[in-house]
Amino acid sequence: MRCVKISTSDDRMDCRDMFYAPINPLPRECPKCGFPDLDHVPQPYSLVKSRTMSPNELAGAENGNFFIRERVRRVLDILAQGQCTYYPTSYKGTSEKTPWLLAVPIHQVVTAKVNPSIPRCAACGEPRSAHPGTQWSESLFGRPPRDQPRGEGWSSDSDYDLLKSSTWGSSEQGWDQWISRDLFMSVRLLHLLKKMKVKGFHEATCQKPISPDKNESAWINEKLQMLELAGIPFHADGTLSDQDAKWLRGYIKTHSREVKSQCDIKAIERRFKAKLPKSYLDFVGAVGPTSFENVDEQEGFTASILTPDELEIEAGYAEFEDEESKAINGLMFATTGHGDCFCFDIQKGKKEFAVVLYKHEGNFFEPYADNFAACIKRFAGGSDG
Ligand SMILES: [Zn+2]
Numbered sequence: 001m002r003c004v005k006i007s008t009s010d011d012r013m014d015c016r017d018m019f020y021a022p023i024n025p026l027p028r029e030c031p032k033c034g035f036p037d038l039d040h041v042p043q044p045y046s047l048v049k050s051r052t053m054s055p056n057e058l059a060g061a062e063n064g065n066f067f068i069r070e071r072v073r074r075v076l077d078i079l080a081q082g083q084c085t086y087y088p089t090s091y092k093g094t095s096e097k098t099p100w101l102l103a104v105p106i107h108q109v110v111t112a113k114v115n116p117s118i119p120r121c122a123a124c125g126e127p128r129s130a131h132p133g134t135q136w137s138e139s140l141f142g143r144p145p146r147d148q149p150r151g152e153g154w155s156s157d158s159d160y161d162l163l164k165s166s167t168w169g170s171s172e173q174g175w176d177q178w179i180s181r182d183l184f185m186s187v188r189l190l191h192l193l194k195k196m197k198v199k200g201f202h203e204a205t206c207q208k209p210i211s212p213d214k215n216e217s218a219w220i221n222e223k224l225q226m227l228e229l230a231g232i233p234f235h236a237d238g239t240l241s242d243q244d245a246k247w248l249r250g251y252i253k254t255h256s257r258e259v260k261s262q263c264d265i266k267a268i269e270r271r272f273k274a275k276l277p278k279s280y281l282d283f284v285g286a287v288g289p290t291s292f293e294n295v296d297e298q299e300g301f302t303a304s305i306l307t308p309d310e311l312e313i314e315a316g317y318a319e320f321e322d323e324e325s326k327a328i329n330g331l332m333f334a335t336t337g338h339g340d341c342f343c344f345d346i347q348k349g350k351k352e353f354a355v356v357l358y359k360h361e362g363n364f365f366e367p368y369a370d371n372f373a374a375c376i377k378r379f380a381g382g383s384d385g
Helices: 050-054 072-080 187-195 214-229 243-257 265-272 276-287 372-379
Strands: 001-005 045-047 059-060 066-068 084-091 097-105 112-114 136-141 150-155 162-165 169-171 176-180 183-186 304-306 330-335 339-345 354-359 364-369
Touching: 001 045, 001 187, 045 050, 045 072, 045 097, 050 097, 072 097, 072 214, 084 136, 097 162, 136 330, 243 276, 243 330, 243 372, 276 372, 330 354, 339 364, 354 372
Parallel strands: 045 084, 136 150
Antiparallel strands: 001 183, 059 066, 066 097, 084 097, 112 136, 162 183, 169 176, 304 330, 330 339, 339 354, 354 364
């Protein structure tokens, strides 16, 4: 199957400064030149916490490895079984696990020949440097850059959907400046993940990206059905599903009225150090502060949506007994008239927050809806608006 080289964000979770300062250094393998053991996976594997909060579900790692979130793991377990080894990761300086797994492709491919004029170590035979642009003499795998000749036996086909280069690239000055390996993914798997709205990977090319051909498209459609049957969601955790988004648009359309209030959203977001969900802003912008009666078919249960300038942090001054409530960062967006209230569970790296119901009598939070749109749908009694 056709494979392409993957490019990812330069803000690596396992690096301090692009790929120049790895935070999980590799052990030396060669006693003479100190060349590292590139296949060693340091354990525990540490990540920069702020960078783990990206809403992406795929990210690049050192050495042709990559990071995935749980939903992608479920996809790869079905479609690329046995092609990677997975390792847990923890926040740098702690033993606390992150939501990301390190995926190490098991299959490797030789991708280039290094210019024979580069001096090599007498002990391990590795070249002193191997800059992909200027010190590789031939490309053997993938789409070669325009100025590099394709070597004999060149290919971009593999038996695997995921693989990394055994060939390494480095600074022109030496591998001790920076060193990297490339990650490759099949065209079909890359485009299937795009259809599932998985973000973080692109084809590395300055040319037009390769689109799936007829066979690859057929595979994608067949496997999407299989994943749907397996119950894997087609939208990222923390975003709206197409269905929820469509429902909310319909509701807003039939209930919109003239809304006077003009709040400074940016100032409010700065105050809460969080971006408000687009679904909520769309709703209050078009429908305004509104109340839902007899919520969940309970007589007298009224939920009143607050405007952005009425939002309030609910967790800040409450002491929660249970662990689940302690982990919630509640921002109240609807009151009930009987002391309970509805809150967004603000979690960094998410665009749409889960909705929790604060129960004032027991002083705890209860999960209520996956997102604001699903919450309004529940308030409206599951009606079509
Ligand atoms: Zn050596």
